[in-house]
Amino acid sequence: MSEFWSWFSGDLSTEARILSAVAPALLPILWFIGAMVGYAVHVKRAGPHIDAEVEDRQTSPLLGLSLRRAVDWSLQPFWRAVRATTLPPAALTTLSVFLAAGAGVAVAAGRFSLGGWIFLVAGVFDMLDGRLARATNTASARGAALDSVLDRMSDAALLVGLAWYYRGSWVLLATLVAIVSSHLVSYVRARGEGLGVSVRDGWLGRPERVVILGLTVALSPAIAALQEPLSAHPMHWLAVAGVLIVAVGATLTAAVRFIHLLARLDTRHLRGRSLGLGEGSAFRAGVAAAVATAVDAASVVALVAVLDAPAWLATLAGCGVGAVVNFSLGRSWAFDGSEGPRGPQARRYGVVWTGSSLLNAGGVGLLLLLPGLDYRVAWVIVRAVVFFGWNYQLQRDYVFAPADGVPHDA
Known part of the structure; x- marks a missing residue:
């Protein structure tokens, strides 16, 4: 019983800290390897998996179109199971926010592995809510507004938890920059769409931020256990690296989108004064x-x-x-x-x-x-x-x- 409580409370030995971070990764790793092999066979036999939801989404060097197609193909059984529950799309949106909030609390308490894996699961449910609404003909302006607002809450949840954990460190500043820049990436896109301009430029959209933060936070205790085995409040340098990548990448993405938005709206400057050499x-x-x-x-x-x-x-x-x-x-x-x-x-x-x-x-x-x-x-x-x-x-x-x-x- 005491051993179970130590796992729940986070009072773990060095070996247990490494195991708690790495063990949950074994299943996703095995799934990913199997998915890549299975998808390669599928492509050879039937061609690439084409889905309108995937084709319409923004691609990036981190999450290219081929990888997105493979992941979407491998998630089809899970997607069919979600549809079979007949849950309304708003339920998935709400569940995603609850999970993201839980991830933020876990990270604030120092349970990085738990928080990181929960955040990744929240990202999966967030990916499915809009698709479920369109697949069941229940998409509406109200649902789109709800999804957009709750997505911003999910974005902030893990970063707010990290800000609390690093409140006495310089990492707090990087975390605050990551919070602001992440919201700016989404806001510039939304503002552009409101003005009739599609702005999806940049390298770090929301899926990329979820993957980077989720993985670096989830796996950081394994490295921290080796670097700082006796520390009660380790720095979790892998998570710090993830925060810095998101802070810099999201800032650059927001800047690129903003510049392109202004250029597309201002035709006088577009003709020669802002762009080019x-x-x-x-x-x-x-x-x-x-x-x-x-x-x-x-x-x-x-x-x-x-x-x-x-x-x-x-x-x-x-x-x-x-x-x-x-x-x-x-x-x-x-x-x-x-x-x-x-x-x-x-x-x-x-x-x-x-x-x-x-x-x-x-x-x-x-x-x-x-x-x-x-x-x-x-x-x-x-x-x-x-x-x-x-x-x-x-x-x-x-x-x-x-x-x-x-x-x-x-």
């Missing part, structure tokens, strides 16, 4: 900014290292030096503003530069309130955000905008 493109603006930033960075480092100037003041001075370089490159090459009058362009650039300087200096000053953060790291983070969110947009559409509003190379 020509005049007015983000590429040329980025090169011009990189050259100016190199001069800026050298100035900042020199002022801080040699003259011992405060980081925020050095940043402000560096912006001034880089501004001259950036304006010259922008006018002559990046945006080809040489046809416009230099004086008005310089005044407009001064407005943009003032805002950029204040944003950069203020951003660096605020980030340095965080203990242990190097000023160079803070500088890079702030500079990237200000470039894409402020400098490029205003230089393209305000400082060097053609008088007729039509791009030079359109």
